[in-house]
Amino acid sequence: MAVKYDEINGFEIDNFNQYNLVTGKTQGICPLCSHTRQTKNQKTHCASYDWDRGLGTCHHCSSTFQLHTFKRKGMSDKEYIKPPEKKIIEVSTKIEEWFADRGISKKTLNDLRVTEGFEYMPQTGKEENTIQFNYFIGDELINVKYRDGRKNFKLYKGAEKIFYNIDSITNSDTCVIVEGEMDALSLHEAGITNVVSVPNGATLSSNNLDYLDNCIDYFEDKKKVILAVDQDEAGNALKQEFIRRLGAEVCHLVDFVDCKDANEYLLKHGSEDLYKTINDNKPVPLENVSTLADVEDELLDFVNNGFKPGYQIGLENFDNIFSTYTGQFITVTGIPSSGKSDFVDQMCVGYNDNYGWKTAFASPENQPTYLHAHKLMRKVWGDMPNKRDVGSDQWNKVRDHVNDNFFFIDMDKYTLESVLRKGAELVKRKGIKCLVIDPFNKIRDINGNESGDVNVYTLEYLSKIEIFAKKYDVLVIVVAHPTKMYKGTDGKIEEPTMYNIKGGGEWYDASYHGLLVHRDYEAKTVKAKVLKVKFQNLGENGAEAHFKWDPRSGCFIPNEPVVNENESMPWE
Numbered sequence: 001m002a003v004k005y006d007e008i009n010g011f012e013i014d015n016f017n018q019y020n021l022v023t024g025k026t027q028g029i030c031p032l033c034s035h036t037r038q039t040k041n042q043k044t045h046c047a048s049y050d051w052d053r054g055l056g057t058c059h060h061c062s063s064t065f066q067l068h069t070f071k072r073k074g075m076s077d078k079e080y081i082k083p084p085e086k087k088i089i090e091v092s093t094k095i096e097e098w099f100a101d102r103g104i105s106k107k108t109l110n111d112l113r114v115t116e117g118f119e120y121m122p123q124t125g126k127e128e129n130t131i132q133f134n135y136f137i138g139d140e141l142i143n144v145k146y147r148d149g150r151k152n153f154k155l156y157k158g159a160e161k162i163f164y165n166i167d168s169i170t171n172s173d174t175c176v177i178v179e180g181e182m183d184a185l186s187l188h189e190a191g192i193t194n195v196v197s198v199p200n201g202a203t204l205s206s207n208n209l210d211y212l213d214n215c216i217d218y219f220e221d222k223k224k225v226i227l228a229v230d231q232d233e234a235g236n237a238l239k240q241e242f243i244r245r246l247g248a249e250v251c252h253l254v255d256f257v258d259c260k261d262a263n264e265y266l267l268k269h270g271s272e273d274l275y276k277t278i279n280d281n282k283p284v285p286l287e288n289v290s291t292l293a294d295v296e297d298e299l300l301d302f303v304n305n306g307f308k309p310g311y312q313i314g315l316e317n318f319d320n321i322f323s324t325y326t327g328q329f330i331t332v333t334g335i336p337s338s339g340k341s342d343f344v345d346q347m348c349v350g351y352n353d354n355y356g357w358k359t360a361f362a363s364p365e366n367q368p369t370y371l372h373a374h375k376l377m378r379k380v381w382g383d384m385p386n387k388r389d390v391g392s393d394q395w396n397k398v399r400d401h402v403n404d405n406f407f408f409i410d411m412d413k414y415t416l417e418s419v420l421r422k423g424a425e426l427v428k429r430k431g432i433k434c435l436v437i438d439p440f441n442k443i444r445d446i447n448g449n450e451s452g453d454v455n456v457y458t459l460e461y462l463s464k465i466e467i468f469a470k471k472y473d474v475l476v477i478v479v480a481h482p483t484k485m486y487k488g489t490d491g492k493i494e495e496p497t498m499y500n501i502k503g504g505g506e507w508y509d510a511s512y513h514g515l516l517v518h519r520d521y522e523a524k525t526v527k528a529k530v531l532k533v534k535f536q537n538l539g540e541n542g543a544e545a546h547f548k549w550d551p552r553s554g555c556f557i558p559n560e561p562v563v564n565e566n567e568s569m570p571w572e
Contacts, residue, residue, distance in 0.1 A: 015069040030058035032065055053171050069138045081158035083144045091116040103266045104185045123152040133181040135164055161211040163196035176226040183262035190271040192278055202238035208356055209431055216429050226281045228254040230261045244473050245428050252281040307537040313350030317558040321543035322530050328512035329465050329476035335493055338519045339526050340479050341438055346556050348434055349379045352405050357433035360426045362409040362419040364442040369408045375554055376402050384552040416445040420468050427472045438479035458503030462510040498531050
């Protein structure tokens with residue numbers, strides 16, 4: 001069956017026939033080499049056309065070329081600067097020899113459009129002769145990576161970050177991801193052409209994969225994504241984030257054995273062995289099945305160093321009594337207007353400040369959305385922006401930060417299923433590490449227990465949240481209102497516990513952690529109390545942290561009660 005020619009593999013066609021070839025034919029000239037041949041041979045049918053896949057193959061020059069050009073769907077609304085268009089010229093003999101010493105041929109340099117030229121490098125403070133890795137989509141130059149002789153790098157300032165050699169995977173259901181342009185060139189040299197490289201290497205906190213956000217549509221049709229990143233700690237962090245974002249079911253792993261990366265392997269073992277090693281990839285180990293060998297590194301780390309520290313929000317008094325891991329969920333309760341949602345916002349801003357985590361909010365009560373966004377801007381800003389601030393550098397900086405790191409799930413009808421589906425999509429497309437459900441009773445489980453047993457319903461609800469948190473390695477924060485509130489003898493409403501939530505016993509048993517946020521209106525203070533921590537190393541049950549709430553910034557300011565050591569106690 002013929003392909004619908006307004007799109008191929010989910011990509012919208014911009015130009016159906018970019019070389020103006022004779023359509024409908026399966027054989028014809030090669031647009032890349034025919035014009036270079038003698039006049040009598042220029043019309044020789046040396047190429048095969050596959051219009052359904054949008055690919056042509058030349059049997060004379062061995063080139064593969066795209067018959068169509070494509071538009072990208074779902075592009076970011078950010079405005080990027082584009083590098084100036086330039087004529088692609090071959091590198092000098094000196095640079096060619098430098099690449100040859102690293103196993104890279106002139107043909108590979110030409111295939112992946114590597115150039116040379118002078119560029120100002122901030123590391124040296126002057127113009128340097130640089131190798132230039134050009135990031136194209138079709139014939140459009142999107143970004144450039146510059147490398148000088150001292151191994152200094154920079155990307156074109158303000159340009160969009162995408163994968164290097166991204167066009168190579170457009171018409172394949174398999175691709176390879178490597179950590180550097182040299183590794184991409186190495187795989188191409190070994191005959192593996194459907195390879196892309198990340199633009200800026202890996203770090204130990206590889207949470208912000210903005211280039212993946214910008215190119216996520218290229219991976220929608222992939223049945224196999226081979227991760228051939230560097231075999232070091234940062235490379236492992238990057239690998240785990242790709243697995244989390246793209247899904248373990250499609251990711252496969254490469255073991256370079258005695259080498260750090262693909263280029264080192266090429267130089268040590270040759271192109272044939274590199275080809276074989278890439279194709280000997282193994283799937284990500286089965287979920288929910290482990291052997292000691294699978295967890296041996298973690299076991300040794302625990303034996304040597306004890307429990308890993310939990311993640312903290314950056315408020316010292318609270319961090320002293322509570323922390324958490326990802327893959328878990330926190331239940332936050334408190335009486336109405338006690339500051340639960342505000343404190344949860346504070347937590348998410350703190351996780352973002354400390355670890356770069358992005359958060360998605362499913363908050364029907366935090367509407368309209370622009371007011372919730374304004375609350376977050378205040379916390380990030382540390383003040384109340386006014387109309388004089390609009391358009392200022394600080395305003396633009398804070399606005400862009402909130403826009404890039406916090407996402408609001410807006411639905412006409414919220415259900416747990418729809419929220420978790422959208423959360424999974426945001427993990428893949430934006431890399432969120434935190435999901436807020438606020439409040440739980442406004443986001444119902446339409447497929448939950450219909451027997452009317454509230455305990456069964458609650459357990460099923462929380463089980464689905466736990467499965468989501470573990471699968472995507474996300475921290476989920478659930479705000480749950482108490483259903484019953486009681487006044488004490490002093491007339492004040494007593495502090496609720498997790499047992500005051502509808503289905504309370506299940507909330508306490510199933511939740512990894514529980515927090516109470518409680519406001520003292522007379523003292524104008526707010527306290528966060530630990531109701532439960534699942535693991536002793538993460539907190540202290542019953543411990544409290546006290547705050548003043550700043551009405552301008554909406555921030556919680558540590559405000560611990562002062563203890564007068566000289567004051568006599570009643571029993572003294």
